[in-house]
Amino acid sequence: MNAPPTIRNPEKFMQSLPANWDGWLHWEWMKGCWENTADTPQDFDGVKERNGQFLVVESKDVGKPVPHGQFRALFELHRMGNVAVMFIWGKHVPETGVFWFPNGNRYERFIGVDAARRLVTRWYDWANGKDGSWRGETFDKMFPPE
Secondary structure: OOOOOOOOOHHHHHHOOOOOOOOOOOOHHHOOOOOOOOOOOOOOOEEEEEOOEEEEEEEEOOOOOOOHHHHHHHHHHHOOOOEEEEEEEOOOOOOEEEEEOOOOOEEEEEEOHHHHHHHHHHHHHHHOOOOOOOOOEEHHHHOOOO
16 A cells, blocks of 8 residues: 555545545645645545535544644635535544534534435535525534633
């Protein structure tokens, strides 16, 4: 197995390959392209586009946190307005998660695959113009003032 150094656990990676996976992308050629040479590119586990709207999915093993840099990147993408973000804990099926609705500061926590599927379906309907309303908690409840 010739995994790039950005893949921290190649054996685990090989157990849940992305759809249509066609091999490793080695990032080493980018070293020196930005100031922080220890900083490496990141990936997202899934991206779906529909009518100019995007759903970005990031999954982690249960109990694993989202790294700060990846969280920050997803937060900034979400702020663009046409990006929904879905964090999933559970690699084979969603056990728990958080869905950040597009166009605003609303989110919803969910438990289980059925709830996750309902949220993805709602996003798809919204992207098709069938449903323009998003309900849920606001980010200020998710991120209380410091």
